[in-house]
Every structure is written in structure tokens, then in C-alpha cells.
Amino acid sequence: MNRMIGLVAAVAALQMSVCLTAEAAQTFSWDKNNWVAFDDTVTATVECPDPAAAEWVKTHFAEWYGAHAPNVTGGTTGLALQAGDEAYAAEVNADGVKIHARTLAGARWATYTLRQIAIAKRGTFKTEGMLLPTMKISDAPHLPFRAIHFCWFPEVRPQQIERAIRLAALMKFNYAIIEPWGMYKSEKHPWWPWPQANMTKAEVSRLVAIGKDIGITLIPQINCYGHASSSRGCTIKHSALDIHPEYEPLFEPGGWNWCLSNPETQRVLRELIAEMHENFGNPPYFHIGCDEAERQSCPECVKTPNGELVLKHITGLAEFVKSRGARAMMWHDMLLDRADFRWKGFTVCGNKETGAILDKLPKDIIICDWQYQDTAQHEKGALTDWPTMTYFKEQGFSVACCPWMNDKSMKPMADHIVKIGGFGFIETTWHHLRGSEWQKMYMGAAYAAWGSPVSHDVSFQRSLRLVGQDMKVTDYLDTGFLNYQVSPGWWVNN
Ligand SMILES: [Zn+2]
Known part of the structure; x- marks a missing residue:
């Protein structure tokens, strides 16, 4: 694949990376023409029976994105999950980010997928927050x-x-x-x-x-x-x-x-x-x-x-x-x-x-x-x-x-x-x-x-x-x- 690619093509490539996951997913859809903020103006809702999951996401968003890290809260998402301990689902739109997982492991994988896709907001000298395309994904590994x-x-x-x-x-x-x-x-x-x-x-x-x-x-x-x-x-x-x-x-x-x-x-x-x-x-x-x-x-x-x-x-x-x-x-x-x-x-x-x-x-x-x-x-x-x-x-x-x-x-x-x-x-x-x-x-x-x-x-x-x-x-x-x-x-x- 040509590495000298523009934004849209890069995202198309990223879709492949996502992965690792996207093609295995029973559901994956995204809008490459509709990017939304992924920064401190946004809240990520994490639904997981393990309370450590939301805490982990919060800690790592802060580590990766610093002062521009999205807010993180526990709650319900309404996202359907595939079978298995490591399954995850995520949704990104103008209302924010939703993550659903049964375990901390699943929540990690969801977070990694978002991180792999996110790019810096445009038009500034230094990074002032990230962007994500609007997307919906439901994923689970092939082997445990x-x-x-x-x-x-x-x-x-x-x-x-x-x-x-x-x-x-x-x-x-x-x-x-x-x-x-x-x-x-x-x-x-x-x-x-x-x-x-x-x-x-x-x-x-x-x-x-x-x-x-x-x-x-x-x-x-x-x-x-x-x-x-x-x-x-x-x-x-x-x-x-x-x-x-x-x-x-x-x-x-x-x-x-x-x-x-x-x-x-x-x-x-x-x-x-x-x-x-x-x-x-x-x-x-x-x-x-x-x-x-x-x-x-x-x-x-x-x-x-x-x-x-x-x-x-x-x-x-x-x-x-x-x-x-x-x-x-x-x-x-x-x-x-x-x-x-x-x-x-x-x-x-x-x-x-x-x-x-x-x-x-x-x-x-x-x-x-x-x-x-x-x-x-x-x-x-x-x-x-x-x-x-x-x-x-x-x-x-x-x-x-x-x-x-x-x-x-x-x-x-x-x-x-x-x-x-x-x-x-x-x-x-x-x-x-x-x-x-x-x-x-x-x-x-x-x-x-x-x-x-x-x-x-x-x-x-x-x-x-x-x-x-x-x-x-x-x-x-x-x-x-x-x-x-x-x-x-x-x-x-x-
Ligand atoms: Zn011997």
C-alpha cells in the first residue's frame, strides 16, 4: 500500500488495521467523511461489570492524551456484544464515545482500537485533542x-x-x-x-x-x-x-x-x-x-x-x-x-x-x-x-x-x-x-x-x-x- 497517502486513504488503511478487528467483526461501519472531536469536550461511557474497566480507560486516556483526554464515566451503552470474555463493542458519534465489554480485557481492546484510529485535530501547531470518525464496531477474537x-x-x-x-x-x-x-x-x-x-x-x-x-x-x-x-x-x-x-x-x-x-x-x-x-x-x-x-x-x-x-x-x-x-x-x-x-x-x-x-x-x-x-x-x-x-x-x-x-x-x-x-x-x-x-x-x-x-x-x-x-x-x-x-x-x- 502506498505510504504517501492523503487523509482519506490513510483512514481507509486504518480501517484495515482497526483491524485486526474490523473484518472479523460481525458489525463494523464508519463514515470516513464525518469526523468528530475526541478530546476533553467529549465523554466516553464505559459499560462493564468490572468497575476497574472505566478506571483503566480513564487512566490511560490521561496518559495518552494529557490535558485533552476525553472524560470517562461508567454507565449503560445499549451496544450489543458478541460471545466471549474478550468481546467488545464501541460507538463514536457527535454525542460521544461508548464502550461495552464484559471484562477489563475487552475494554482494553476497545480502547486500543480507538487509539489506533484516532488522529490529531487539524490546523494547529501542536496537538490540541484528537479526532475519530463516526463509527460502530462489535468485535471478538478468533482464539482465546x-x-x-x-x-x-x-x-x-x-x-x-x-x-x-x-x-x-x-x-x-x-x-x-x-x-x-x-x-x-x-x-x-x-x-x-x-x-x-x-x-x-x-x-x-x-x-x-x-x-x-x-x-x-x-x-x-x-x-x-x-x-x-x-x-x-x-x-x-x-x-x-x-x-x-x-x-x-x-x-x-x-x-x-x-x-x-x-x-x-x-x-x-x-x-x-x-x-x-x-x-x-x-x-x-x-x-x-x-x-x-x-x-x-x-x-x-x-x-x-x-x-x-x-x-x-x-x-x-x-x-x-x-x-x-x-x-x-x-x-x-x-x-x-x-x-x-x-x-x-x-x-x-x-x-x-x-x-x-x-x-x-x-x-x-x-x-x-x-x-x-x-x-x-x-x-x-x-x-x-x-x-x-x-x-x-x-x-x-x-x-x-x-x-x-x-x-x-x-x-x-x-x-x-x-x-x-x-x-x-x-x-x-x-x-x-x-x-x-x-x-x-x-x-x-x-x-x-x-x-x-x-x-x-x-x-x-x-x-x-x-x-x-x-x-x-x-x-x-x-x-x-x-x-x-x-x-x-x-x-x-x-
Ligand atoms: Zn547423557
């Missing part, structure tokens, strides 16, 4: 669990993590899974992360509190099986063994897997899980990773059948998570045999032994099935079924679909999860949380998780700028979707 999965790399600025969390909330995701790549500064096991780890307890607590306010619950992750190096395999880095070789017995030779036969491994991982889970405010889920593991190879591990060893390890961790009042989440790929013809064309990484443990695993584990195909097959519209997800569901597990940059698959995947009664939607981002790929992933996933056909428009840049305003960013590096617009060495090298 909608997450973004982040990687906290040494190379990523902590400000970027906060921006990513805030932007996810603004786009109406309600969970963020955070995977520290050697960056969680454990106090219990200080040898585990890199020495420069900046995911400190204080920083995590700060982000958790922000998430609670803006409507997104943070879920911690530890790779408890493969990926034990906390580094990309192509770098051969290892956050623990490169600096602290004395911990070699905890890992398989090479360091990619944890040593599953060593009882110290289970003790250490449980202690790390407890530390992070508590630090994250004891959320209802904990992700234990478990993707892309190698076959165990140390002299002690090979004495036990591979499947038996893996089953005991995962079960022990899942039961420990359960003892803390939460549910374990894990990646799916080791739980299916790559030689099984039923999964041809889909991502699976297990062998015959690990593929045979599924029916013995605790059923409260949530299986996160990552499938990254944006195939020619799908281009023809053929890929509307994900047999691995269906299989996990049939085996009695909660299953979440996890796309990546395959945005054409996102909506069909979300529809498939709804169809089979699955658990939710997790957008994985890995090392691509920047630039147009960031935009593609967030926009595609937001639309899909709210039940709309995937679309890409200018609402990403507007939303990202709002996030920057909320953070009061002042550094050039924390604006836009790239740190630099040309390579930092460009002046020298060119």
Missing part, C-alpha cells in the same frame, strides 16, 4: 490464547524487547512467551547465562508489571532438552560451557542437549524453572522448549532406551511445573517420528523412540506445533489441513498452531485450530524481529488470531510509534523497525 514468542538474544537491545511486548498488546495478543538465549541472569545458577546477561530479575519484574497493566501475560521459557547451548547451532557458541567448562557433566558431548541421565540436570532445570516462574509472577504456563534435540550420546544416557529417557525427563519437568500451579508447554517436533509417512510435507524431528512416547506424556502439556510452510501447495489453496495438529488433539492434548513468516498460512492455521477445538495461536519470531519481517509477522498473526484475512497496511507504523510514545523513547536506535537505516560502517566503507 494468542501469543507472540520472542527470543532475547545478546544482540537485541532490552528496549526492543519492551517495544515488542507493548506492540503485541496493542495488536491484541494476550500472551508473550519469552525465550532467553543465555540472557536470563539467574541468581541460583549464575554460570548458566552469558556474563553480560541483562535479563535481570528487576527488568523481568518491570516488564511483567507493564504487561499486567496493558493486558499481556508474560510466559517464561527454558530449553530443557535440545538447544541447551542457548545459542544458534550455526555459531557453535555455548552460554555455559564456553565460559564455565566445569559444568560439562550436565550436557551431552558437544553441548547441544542436556544430559538426561544425570539427576543433577533435572535438579538444575527445576531450580531454574522455579526461579523464572516466580520472577514472572507465577503465570499459568511455562514453556519447556524441547525442539530439535539430538539423540542422546553420552556413555550413561545410551544405557537407557532413548524414548524412555526422554519420557522420564519431560514428565518430571511437566509434573514439576504442575506442582507450581501451571501447565507446561512444549514444541511438538520431537514427539513425531520423521519417518512416519503421515507427516510427509510437515515439520517433525523425532525418531521412532521419541515418536512413541506421546501417549504416556501428561495430558495437561500444551503441544506447540510449529509449521512454517508457505508452500506452492498452499498457494493453490490446498493447505488447509494440518494433520499433526489434528493428531495431537485426537490424542487428548491441547494444541497451539505456531506459524513464523509463512503469513499465507496464518489464517487457515487459525481456522484449523478453531475447527478442531484447539488451544491457541503462537506466532514465533526467532531472529527476525526487525524490519519488514517484524511487520509481516505481527500483522499477519494479529489478523489471523482475530479471524480476519491477513492484510498488511500502515497501522503497524502507527502502532509502533504509539509504543515509542508510551516508552518515551529518546534514542534513535529505539525508533522505527530497524536500529539503523544504513549500515553503521557505511560512511567508512562506501
Whole structure:
């Protein structure tokens, strides 16, 4: 879409962003030629059984719009709601703004939609209040669990993590899974992360509190099986063994897997899980990773059948998570045999032994099935079924679909999860949380998780700028979707 657009076209684009929501809405109508004040002369009526909702809207209007914030009051609106805890309805006209929701969460989403659409009043030097088009919207998410999965790399600025969390909330995701790549500064096991780890307890607590306010619950992750190096395999880095070789017995030779036969491994991982889970405010889920593991190879591990060893390890961790009042989440790929013809064309990484443990695993584990195909097959519209997800569901597990940059698959995947009664939607981002790929992933996933056909428009840049305003960013590096617009060495090298 052309970014050099006039007001009307911009609003047309915003309609798409709205979203994320508008096309999923059973009702959405607006008048692009009729804009009304959204300022301190206006009253927003918030109808919600939770009195905290009106208070939240009032507080955040004041934060966003300062002295020009609309007034907020509780009351009835007469607006119809769709089903579900997070449904919301909103109306804007010359009489003011109305918001109806069953929960604070629903009221937040309504408020975010209004914020995404509002523009500054015209004709002044500085902003003196906002404008909204007259509109009426009734909306509800496609899936109740909608997450973004982040990687906290040494190379990523902590400000970027906060921006990513805030932007996810603004786009109406309600969970963020955070995977520290050697960056969680454990106090219990200080040898585990890199020495420069900046995911400190204080920083995590700060982000958790922000998430609670803006409507997104943070879920911690530890790779408890493969990926034990906390580094990309192509770098051969290892956050623990490169600096602290004395911990070699905890890992398989090479360091990619944890040593599953060593009882110290289970003790250490449980202690790390407890530390992070508590630090994250004891959320209802904990992700234990478990993707892309190698076959165990140390002299002690090979004495036990591979499947038996893996089953005991995962079960022990899942039961420990359960003892803390939460549910374990894990990646799916080791739980299916790559030689099984039923999964041809889909991502699976297990062998015959690990593929045979599924029916013995605790059923409260949530299986996160990552499938990254944006195939020619799908281009023809053929890929509307994900047999691995269906299989996990049939085996009695909660299953979440996890796309990546395959945005054409996102909506069909979300529809498939709804169809089979699955658990939710997790957008994985890995090392691509920047630039147009960031935009593609967030926009595609937001639309899909709210039940709309995937679309890409200018609402990403507007939303990202709002996030920057909320953070009061002042550094050039924390604006836009790239740190630099040309390579930092460009002046020298060119
Ligand atoms: Zn071993």
C-alpha cells in the first residue's frame, strides 16, 4: 500500500488495521467523511461489570492524551456484544464515545482500537485533542490464547524487547512467551547465562508489571532438552560451557542437549524453572522448549532406551511445573517420528523412540506445533489441513498452531485450530524481529488470531510509534523497525 497517502486513504488503511478487528467483526461501519472531536469536550461511557474497566480507560486516556483526554464515566451503552470474555463493542458519534465489554480485557481492546484510529485535530501547531470518525464496531477474537514468542538474544537491545511486548498488546495478543538465549541472569545458577546477561530479575519484574497493566501475560521459557547451548547451532557458541567448562557433566558431548541421565540436570532445570516462574509472577504456563534435540550420546544416557529417557525427563519437568500451579508447554517436533509417512510435507524431528512416547506424556502439556510452510501447495489453496495438529488433539492434548513468516498460512492455521477445538495461536519470531519481517509477522498473526484475512497496511507504523510514545523513547536506535537505516560502517566503507 502506498505510504504517501492523503487523509482519506490513510483512514481507509486504518480501517484495515482497526483491524485486526474490523473484518472479523460481525458489525463494523464508519463514515470516513464525518469526523468528530475526541478530546476533553467529549465523554466516553464505559459499560462493564468490572468497575476497574472505566478506571483503566480513564487512566490511560490521561496518559495518552494529557490535558485533552476525553472524560470517562461508567454507565449503560445499549451496544450489543458478541460471545466471549474478550468481546467488545464501541460507538463514536457527535454525542460521544461508548464502550461495552464484559471484562477489563475487552475494554482494553476497545480502547486500543480507538487509539489506533484516532488522529490529531487539524490546523494547529501542536496537538490540541484528537479526532475519530463516526463509527460502530462489535468485535471478538478468533482464539482465546494468542501469543507472540520472542527470543532475547545478546544482540537485541532490552528496549526492543519492551517495544515488542507493548506492540503485541496493542495488536491484541494476550500472551508473550519469552525465550532467553543465555540472557536470563539467574541468581541460583549464575554460570548458566552469558556474563553480560541483562535479563535481570528487576527488568523481568518491570516488564511483567507493564504487561499486567496493558493486558499481556508474560510466559517464561527454558530449553530443557535440545538447544541447551542457548545459542544458534550455526555459531557453535555455548552460554555455559564456553565460559564455565566445569559444568560439562550436565550436557551431552558437544553441548547441544542436556544430559538426561544425570539427576543433577533435572535438579538444575527445576531450580531454574522455579526461579523464572516466580520472577514472572507465577503465570499459568511455562514453556519447556524441547525442539530439535539430538539423540542422546553420552556413555550413561545410551544405557537407557532413548524414548524412555526422554519420557522420564519431560514428565518430571511437566509434573514439576504442575506442582507450581501451571501447565507446561512444549514444541511438538520431537514427539513425531520423521519417518512416519503421515507427516510427509510437515515439520517433525523425532525418531521412532521419541515418536512413541506421546501417549504416556501428561495430558495437561500444551503441544506447540510449529509449521512454517508457505508452500506452492498452499498457494493453490490446498493447505488447509494440518494433520499433526489434528493428531495431537485426537490424542487428548491441547494444541497451539505456531506459524513464523509463512503469513499465507496464518489464517487457515487459525481456522484449523478453531475447527478442531484447539488451544491457541503462537506466532514465533526467532531472529527476525526487525524490519519488514517484524511487520509481516505481527500483522499477519494479529489478523489471523482475530479471524480476519491477513492484510498488511500502515497501522503497524502507527502502532509502533504509539509504543515509542508510551516508552518515551529518546534514542534513535529505539525508533522505527530497524536500529539503523544504513549500515553503521557505511560512511567508512562506501
Ligand atoms: Zn547423557
